[in-house]
Amino acid sequence: MTTRICYCISLITAAGLLFIGLRFLISPVKAEFDYGISVNMQTDYSFHYIKGIRDLFSGILLMLLVLTKQRKALALTLLAATVVPLGDLMIVMVKNGGDWQHGIAHLIALAICLIVGPILLMQNPKKNATDSEAYFNLIHSAVDGGPRVIECDLLPGAKTPWHYHTSFSEKFDVLKGELEVGKAGKRYQLKAGDHIIIMANETHLFYNRSKEVCRVRTTIDPGNFQFEHASLIISGLMKDGLTNSNGIPKKLSDLALFIYLNNSKMTGAMKIVEPVLAFIANIAIKMGRLKVLEETYCKKADPNTI
Secondary structure: OHHHHHHHHHHHHHHEEEHHHHHHHOOOOOOOHHHHHOOOOOOOOOHHHHHHHHHHHHHHHHHHHOOOOOOHHHHHHHHHOOOHHHHHHHHHHHOOOOOOHHHHHHHHHHHHHHHHHHHHHHHOOOOOOOOHOOOEEEEEEEHOOOOOOEEEEEEEOOHHHHHHHHOOOEEEEEEEEEEEEEEEEEEEEEEEEEEEEOOOOOOOEEEEEOOOOEEEEEEEEOOOHHHHHHHHHHHHHHHHHEEEOOOOOOHHHHHHHHHHHHOOOOOHEEEEHHHHHHHHHHHHHOHHHHHHHHHHHHOOOOOOOO
């Protein structure tokens, strides 16, 4: 519960930073006044725009860390970020001789960093006893032609945000347990024996809300080679303890690569971070991270993997 509260506070802070950043870009004079200083720059708002871009980046970074549940990275980022509100507070107080009316906002931001950061750092994530027992079986590979079929276990809490794929359709057959599947804005509660088909470009999500493991057979048609690699990589990362309790990779670069490989396109607010994740994936590919993951987790299934 404590971690969730910290995540909520961080998410609200991220939204606030996005708002402030956009305000400095759209209405620099008003944003400058609310910041707590007044400078005569004529009509040159270059520094205002720099401030806006800084806050936009900070907001996007915090939002990414919260949405991917990167607890330690979020905690360290907040602690490191204390220099920003502390510096802002000192600037405002020195400039205006103790203007607490405008300084209070910077003081609150400083308090969030100094309180939420250490709390997150001290939290011990609960280990799921079923992590090492997660089942994954590649029944039919895309390498052999035709649809690609796998069976895998979705651990309690495993979920995805709303997204869609442009290159293939998906069919989910629930073999054991229960699974919530969102499709085109509606949610369906599936039990063992139920199935649902998601067409290409159709928005969807899945979420194992139960406390039991859910076993699902997923059919990708037409078979997609990169999606298959994404499945093998995420399964390997889970077995090696490199994902969190929701099955999300702990490394942001691994998450970006997973989204890149499985042709996932974001919707809604997540659309904002899609270019950032694409950029991170591109850097990870150039740095050789994708090759390492493929060599580690995909070679046995695909003899053609380099």
